[in-house]
Amino acid sequence: MEMIKQEFHGENNEILVVTINRPHAMNAMNTQLLQEMLTFFREQAYNTSLRCVVLTGAGNKAFSAGGDLKERNGMSDEVWRKQHQLIEDKVRAIKDFPVPVIAAVEGYAFGGGFELALVTDILIASETAKFALTEAVRGILPGGGGMQNLPRAIGTRRAKELIFSGRQIDAKLAYEWGAVNRVVPQGKALEASLELAEQIVNSAPISVKMAKTCIDRGTDVDFHTGYSLDIAAYNVVVPTEDRLEGVAAFNEKRKPVWKNR
Template sequence: MNTLIVERQAGPGVALVTLNRPAVLNAFNTEMWQELWALFRELAYDSALRCVVIQGAGERAFSAGGDLKERNGMTDAQWSAQHQLIEDVLLAIRDFPRPVIASLHGIAHGGGLELALMCDFIIADATADLALPESRRGFLPGGGGMQNLVRAIGVRKTKQMLYAGMRIDARTAFDWGIFNELVAAGGHLARSLELAGEIARAAPQAVRSAKLTLQHGADTDFRAGYALDLAHHNMLVRGPDRLEGIRAFNEKREPQWTQQ
């Protein structure tokens, strides 16, 4: 791959994906979106995979968003074709069957922030610098950023960020609820991999079911969401991993999961 670095065994069952265009602050060009699309389709069928971590290469950025030099002069048809690919990739990350962690440092603007918001968690360091600046370029975010932000921080703060393309620092983003955790500068990847390792030790089918019920339950009313919870609960308690988990606890050992 030309725009990504993929480490399949960053930890047991953990894949580390690095956005690798540091000279342009890891801005997304069409090739990077194509490689992300192919990669996440491939990873979805990796039965040994438990968690994916995404980071940006270099010291300055997670990703500055879309490559505006590539986009300069694009026809409407070219823009639409690229954007369909972007939508496919971002939804593939949101709906990926295993947890995805954004390990964020430095600049995360536009599509960079939108990609991070599609992940299950964001672990950020103190250098993080966030913005959705599209209103300053004559359009609006098109990668789910508005919907993900309003669900994370509410309507008023989202308006504050969107209307003027406002930049916010790491502490503000954490206080508002955009990040799960805020760590010291340079500590984002170590903490992300530590968290990924913790996820990898849990029962794979239970984690996958939790992601499904939380993703879909959050978009519906309480009773419909609770029905999803119970459907997956009842499925899992009748499986072998529930017996193994309880047995391992009582025998003071790590469980050996059988359901993928």
């Protein structure tokens, strides 16, 4: 059984919904699923027609409960390390993915599931969503980027509280603290994410890619270095056909037709 389902949306298949498909196991991530996800993000990074990815979990019970601890029970150190290399490669593949990735979260996002949602660009959560980094209470550590992405989202003091204790928070508090972009009614996370993806598709593709790069890289350096990156990207966009089209469409009071060049 495929553990990652793919479904294209949009007039030109420019939006791709990726579903973690292990609802019987609360979408926990085992080795096969991790390999499929890594393969997906590596292959789709070359899809020049793709404009946005929406990542979600099958069913409404869980986005993902994290790593599959049943599979890991009794796992040797060597096999554990090999599996974790898949996780590390997956995190980097999503973080560096060329187009925006939106997480649509229903139900539980625990451990690696929360880390997976945090590594995306935008997080839309159902009002029933629950979040926690529970690794420390299992004798391990968040290894999927959570110790970097959570403090960046909610601040170091709040992140330390959640990571040290494994405390669970609901969607409302996650939104108030800055981990979540938007909270929507139960069952509506995917629908809201697709609506946002369609709005993103209305923007010029090169502009969105450049903006993602500048924000991701620029916020980790000093202002002047980050601003230099902004201006370098700006100067890439200026001579593009899409920049000319965007200005022309505004003046002609019509929707722009982007060529991604």
